[in-house]
Amino acid sequence: MGGAAMSSKTKIVVLHTKEVIYTGIFVVLAVVLAVLLFLMFGKNKNADPASADAIYHAGVYTSPITLNDNTFDVEVKVDENHINSISLVNLSETTTAMYPLVEPALDALSDQIYTSQSTENITYSEENKYTSMLLLEAIDNALDKARKE
Missing domain, CATH: 3.90.1010 (Sufe protein. Chain: A)
Structure with a gap:
């Protein structure tokens, strides 16, 4: 019985480890996506106000x-x-x-x-x-x- 209980605990830990790994991968992907979106739209936001505020062609x-x-x-x-x-x-x-x-x-x-x-x-x-x-x-x-x- 002790051996069965031990293997079931190990099995639960392995499942939790897989869930943690999957969650970690998704978090990393979400952070990468957020950084990419920020870089893509952040540059446009910085460029647009300058050109939008310009009144004249110098x-x-x-x-x-x-x-x-x-x-x-x-x-x-x-x-x-x-x-x-x-x-x-x-x-x-x-x-x-x-x-x-x-x-x-x-x-x-x-x-x-x-x-x-x-x-x-x-x-x-x-x-x-x-x-x-x-x-x-x-x-x-x-x-x-x-x-x-």
Whole structure:
């Protein structure tokens, strides 16, 4: 009887050992699966917010302005999230002499745009109204080219 009881205990221990081994294998497989899922979806989550938060395609964008046969460009430099600079390019001395308010108007607008990072709710003086509106339209056109869709 003692021998039979001993073998049945050994048999139960062997069954428990097999169950522990199977459980261990399943736990290891579950951990490996969890790590793989984390790595696969973790990279996408880290990459997506950066690209989703980006407003612009970084670069330099221009928009032309024509005033009585004088053409020049508004140049807007942006990185992915910021308007970094706004300037006038290809501006001839003749245009500067004929339209002396263009550069001061752009400076006043640029300061506000850098602060707010937007062309919304920009204020300008009544004496520069039409020049400022023309410049804002050109800046908006350049920013539209830069925006991510």
